[in-house]
Amino acid sequence: MEQVTYAYPGAPRPALRNLSLELAGGEFCVLAGGSASGKSTLLRAACGLVPHFYGGVFSGRVTVGDLDSRDHGPDHMARVTGTLLQDPETQIVMSTVRAELSLPLENRGYRPAAVARGVEEVALALGIESLLDRSTATLSGGELQRVALGAALAGQPLLILLDEPTSQLDPVAGDELIGLLRRLNEEWGTTVLLIEHRLERCLAAADRVIALVDGAIAWDGDPAGFQEWAGRERAELQTPAARLIAAAGLHPAPVGVKQARAILCDHGLEAEPAGEPGGEAHSRRGVMSRRPGRWRRRARGAEPALEVRGLWHELRAGPAILRGVNLTLAAGERVALMGRNGAGKSTLLRHANGLLSPTRGRLHRAGRVALLLQNPGDYFLHERVGEEAPPDALALVGLDGMADRHPRDLSGGERQRLALAVVLGAGDRPASVVALDEPTRGMDRGSKAELAERLGGLARRGAAVLVATHEVEFAASFAERVVLLAEGRVIADAEAREVLAGGWYFATETARILGGEGGAVRPEQGAELLRRRLRLEVAG
Amino acid sequence: MTYHRQATPLHAARVVAGGGFCLALVLCAVIADHPLVLGALLVAVLGAGVGARCLGELGRVLRYALPLALIAAALNPLFSHQGLTVLARLGDVPPFGQLDVTLEALVFGAVFALKLLVVVLALALLSSTVDPDEMLRVVRRVSLRSALTASLATRMWTVLERDARRLAEARRCRADWREGGAGRAARVAAAAVVVRAVAAGALERAVDVAATLEIRGYGSVRRPPRHALPWSRHDLDFASAGLALVSLTVASRLAGVGDFDTYPTVHGSVGLPEGLLVAVLLGVALLPFTDRRGVTG
Numbered sequence: 001m002e003q004v005t006y007a008y009p010g011a012p013r014p015a016l017r018n019l020s021l022e023l024a025g026g027e028f029c030v031l032a033g034g035s036a037s038g039k040s041t042l043l044r045a046a047c048g049l050v051p052h053f054y055g056g057v058f059s060g061r062v063t064v065g066d067l068d069s070r071d072h073g074p075d076h077m078a079r080v081t082g083t084l085l086q087d088p089e090t091q092i093v094m095s096t097v098r099a100e101l102s103l104p105l106e107n108r109g110y111r112p113a114a115v116a117r118g119v120e121e122v123a124l125a126l127g128i129e130s131l132l133d134r135s136t137a138t139l140s141g142g143e144l145q146r147v148a149l150g151a152a153l154a155g156q157p158l159l160i161l162l163d164e165p166t167s168q169l170d171p172v173a174g175d176e177l178i179g180l181l182r183r184l185n186e187e188w189g190t191t192v193l194l195i196e197h198r199l200e201r202c203l204a205a206a207d208r209v210i211a212l213v214d215g216a217i218a219w220d221g222d223p224a225g226f227q228e229w230a231g232r233e234r235a236e237l238q239t240p241a242a243r244l245i246a247a248a249g250l251h252p253a254p255v256g257v258k259q260a261r262a263i264l265c266d267h268g269l270e271a272e273p274a275g276e277p278g279g280e281a282h283s284r285r286g287v288m289s290r291r292p293g294r295w296r297r298r299a300r301g302a303e304p305a306l307e308v309r310g311l312w313h314e315l316r317a318g319p320a321i322l323r324g325v326n327l328t329l330a331a332g333e334r335v336a337l338m339g340r341n342g343a344g345k346s347t348l349l350r351h352a353n354g355l356l357s358p359t360r361g362r363l364h365r366a367g368r369v370a371l372l373l374q375n376p377g378d379y380f381l382h383e384r385v386g387e388e389a390p391p392d393a394l395a396l397v398g399l400d401g402m403a404d405r406h407p408r409d410l411s412g413g414e415r416q417r418l419a420l421a422v423v424l425g426a427g428d429r430p431a432s433v434v435a436l437d438e439p440t441r442g443m444d445r446g447s448k449a450e451l452a453e454r455l456g457g458l459a460r461r462g463a464a465v466l467v468a469t470h471e472v473e474f475a476a477s478f479a480e481r482v483v484l485l486a487e488g489r490v491i492a493d494a495e496a497r498e499v500l501a502g503g504w505y506f507a508t509e510t511a512r513i514l515g516g517e518g519g520a521v522r523p524e525q526g527a528e529l530l531r532r533r534l535r536l537e538v539a540g
Numbered sequence: 541m542t543y544h545r546q547a548t549p550l551h552a553a554r555v556v557a558g559g560g561f562c563l564a565l566v567l568c569a570v571i572a573d574h575p576l577v578l579g580a581l582l583v584a585v586l587g588a589g590v591g592a593r594c595l596g597e598l599g600r601v602l603r604y605a606l607p608l609a610l611i612a613a614a615l616n617p618l619f620s621h622q623g624l625t626v627l628a629r630l631g632d633v634p635p636f637g638q639l640d641v642t643l644e645a646l647v648f649g650a651v652f653a654l655k656l657l658v659v660v661l662a663l664a665l666l667s668s669t670v671d672p673d674e675m676l677r678v679v680r681r682v683s684l685r686s687a688l689t690a691s692l693a694t695r696m697w698t699v700l701e702r703d704a705r706r707l708a709e710a711r712r713c714r715a716d717w718r719e720g721g722a723g724r725a726a727r728v729a730a731a732a733v734v735v736r737a738v739a740a741g742a743l744e745r746a747v748d749v750a751a752t753l754e755i756r757g758y759g760s761v762r763r764p765p766r767h768a769l770p771w772s773r774h775d776l777d778f779a780s781a782g783l784a785l786v787s788l789t790v791a792s793r794l795a796g797v798g799d800f801d802t803y804p805t806v807h808g809s810v811g812l813p814e815g816l817l818v819a820v821l822l823g824v825a826l827l828p829f830t831d832r833r834g835v836t837g
Contacts, residue, residue: 047755078757085755090699090748093692093756095543099673106677107757112768133545137698151756355709371713378710381733393715425715 004060006041006050015041017215019060025158026189028182030206032199032226032237034444035412038215039195040086043161046193047083048074065158079108082157084149084165086442088141091148097123097139098132100147104155122154125180141168141374142341149177153184159191160184166201167441170340170470171505178202197444198471200239200509203227204256211237227253236445240473240509240523247527248534260513268537269530303366305331305432305464306352311361313347313488321347323488324361329433329464331366334455336475336496337468338506339485345468348485349435352466367432368425370463374438376419380407389421397421397454413447417454434458435466440474452478476500476508476521497521542698543672549774549828550592550665552835555674557771557779562588562666564782565825568789569658574800574808577789578654580818584825585661591829594668601664602657609653609660616649617641622803623648648802692749699745704738774835777828784824792817 001021007014015038023029031039044050051058052073062069065080082104085091094100101122105115123129126146131139139147145168152160160181166174182205184190196202203209209226211219211234219229230237231246231253238246241260242253250267254260264270306329313322322344329335337345350356351363353371372379382388386403394400397417402410407418416439424431434455440448448471455465455478469475475482475496482499484492484506492499497519501511510526520526545551550558565588569581589595618636623644630639672694680687711717711730753759771779792798798817800808 049751049755053751053754073759074751074754075757075760078755078760081755083755085748085751087748089702090745091752093749093752093758094673094676095694095698096545096671096673099671103758104756107760135542135544137542137702155757350709353713355712368715370715373706373710373713375706375710378707378737379714381711381737389715423713423715429715431715 001042001045002061002063004045004058004062006045006056006058006060008041008054008056011056014057015215016045019215019217021210021217021220023159023191023193025191026185027208028185028192028206029194029208029210030199030202030223031193031195031210031212033212033218034236035442035447037212039212040163041215042212043083043085043163043193043195045069046159046161047081048072048077049083075107078104078155078157080158081161082152082155082159083161084152084163086163086167088144088148088168091151092136092139092144095136096132097128097134097136097147097150100136101132101150101154104151108155118154118156122150125153126150127176140342142170142173145169146173146177156188157190159193162192162194164195164197164442166196166198168341168438168470170343171472172340174198174201174470175505178205181205197442198473199237200241200256200473203239204258223255224252227255236449241513243523244510244513244526244530247523248530250530257509257512264513264530267534269533302331304328304364305333305366306369306466307364308348308351309362309364311348311351311358311363313344313351313356314359321488322351322358325485325488325490327483327490327493329466331432331462331464332459333481334459334465334479335467335481335483336479337466337483337485338470338472338475338499343485344488345485346437347488349437349466349468352433352435365432368429369433369435370420370423370425370431372416372420372423372434372436372439374441376416377408379419379422380415382407385410385418388418389424390426392427393421393424394418396424396427396457412442413450416451420454430461431463433464433466435468437468438470439467440469440471448474449477472500472506472508476510482506495519497525543668543670545671546593546669547836548592548669549831549835550588550669550778551671552772553774553778553828554769554772555670555678557775557777557782559666559670559675559678561778561782561785561828562662562670564785565662565665566659568785568821569655569662571786571789571793572655572798573651574798574814575651575654576810576814576818577792577798577821578651578658580821581658581825582654582661584822585658585665587822587826588665588829589661589668591826592665592669594665597668598661598664601660605657605660609656612656613646613649613653616652617645620645620648624804625806644802644804644806647806651800651802692746692753696742696746696749699749700738700742703741703745704734707734707737772834773831774828777831781824781828785821788817788821788824 001019004016004019005014006016031042033039041050045062046064048069064077067077067080069077092100094103098119101119102115105118110118123132126149128146128150131143131147145165149165166177169177178201181192185192194202203223206223209223210217211226219226227238227242231242241257245254245260245263250263254263308325308327311322311325312320314320325348337348339345347356349371351358353369380388383406384403385399385405385407388407391400394403397420399414399417399421410418439451452474459465479496482494482496483490484499500506500508500521501516501519508521510523511521514520514526518529520529565581565585569578572578572581586598589598621640623642625643626640627643628641630641633639676687676690679690711734797813
């Protein structure tokens, strides 16, 4: 990219400003930055959608391989690039998975045998071979994302452009995907340009990090340098590992778990060996139940906000999505609902709200259950913010000064707050439970922190807050309790510090660095633990 | 109507054979006029629906097609003033003028309704049993731009359907959901809100889907290579059956078997040739469904 400046049609200021960069073949580059910093636009410029498809004012030059985007549209650029955009829902164009994966290969003019082989290989690589003959209309969000990714990778492009490919994937699938990208990069020499908000997930695999601020490059260098730069300039971009080490007063800022552990070793702070996950070694307070689904609640002395007993959701001529779920939420509790894609989290939330009826079992709600589903934009029916929700609800979410704005003109975070106000409704009939389904999709760290604070506020007002999320760091930041689902069953139900400190995948970066020691799941908790040990060492 | 892969002979046939068979049924219905032949074609389509395990889908289409066909049959006597056998003189009825309901107009309307039903159901059979992706692949060899438009349109339907489902759920999650009431009028108003929201977002969605087609390289491809797969028994069966159906219908018309006139008076022959034609048409249409070897391939 040479001196690229680009503004969308009608936009008051450019999305990219005089941006120059060169990616060498075989580089694995992570593109970091806050919301609206120009990351997705850069990706669109690299694949030719900008300016050919979106129009606007463009200057500069983008060249991929030997194709100049001024002379070649996105359809020609597709010969050398594989692109995955943000919304997997609109990136599926065929009716079966096999046809979807075949399409880019056929478009490159491959013979049928080569198409069949390419489809099989990419399906095996992504673990979606069982989906090949499924109708794309029946796929879940996570499955759609993997299929769309498969379509982007199928042609073995020189350059892979990925816009938050793990946003709908559970931690297991997300880590596997990053591993796969690294393998493609190492074994095939494929260049990878990856946008990701959860930097802790991908930084260790990257060769280079580019950080964008207001459409311009603010940092371009190796991951270790990026961590140091982020510590000085953009704390919200720092990974939990870097924050842990910095808060403990140690140096340098680590890129990943392995390096963080090495730093601790250098200072004589090796992680203490952990015991059985979720066992007594983790539960210093001894409050985790041995029986999943039985949360020994601290006495709150009131009727539960939501009580679910033996809940089953069985599809007609299909599998059971929920299998005898037991769950009790107390007023004011903050609970994260976690589990792999397809574990039944969204279905459980829909039952809590009453959108679905159980095929067996029963639910008791103390009052209304406000449910915010994944797409905030779906809630807007009016032309003015003030018409969407009552004034007290708008005030509660901090939008009281925006009553005359059009909902579509709000930023991503503001839209979500407005949708929250829509489901919360007037203060005279408060919700006893506030449930959110994957609310952090596409959010930067700052917006997530703001959301966690807001959810805490709702809990303090007496609502039980139940959030289905794949993000362990977000769960650690707001939840006091974590319920883990697997194949429709509750397999863990305990304090957040126990569940998120005791596993491999459903564990925060801090917990992985410290081996679950002391149940520390957030960087500040881990840093406190390390500081204490450092003080003990000095005293000793 | 959505395509679901099933283990049936029609699903196992390639798109040229399976689609050709369904279109042959459509063509036969267009060519034939005799109610017996049209009735046989209707039975053939429904029988094919049973053989292809999509009778439920056909039934859903029939729910909409049947009232339309009945309306068409009822309207014909009002608009057509032909025929000699007057059943009722209704006098001067604006805007139709002098309104004489004739037997011939009624019969013509009924035959037209039957024809319409066969055509609609045969097309429903086509969309339930023929893989649209394969169909697009065939169309792309003929016309890229048409295929691009068709691809966008077929995908958009699914995307908008999902959007509508999501929007309807979001509507039910609104705190003010119950304020509109719970009656039929409230439900209609709520549905209208959802439809309006889906329609408002349709352009944005179409742009997203079109962008995806672009980055998959859809517009750049030259004529895609031909899939030189050997013809399976089902390919041969359905291609032969389709060809035979059209040949039989055309030949019978040329030979004067199964002729049927409605104007000026109703005239149609019913005899051994017509009986044989009906039996052969039914046999030819349904025979390919009896061979179930290799249907899951």
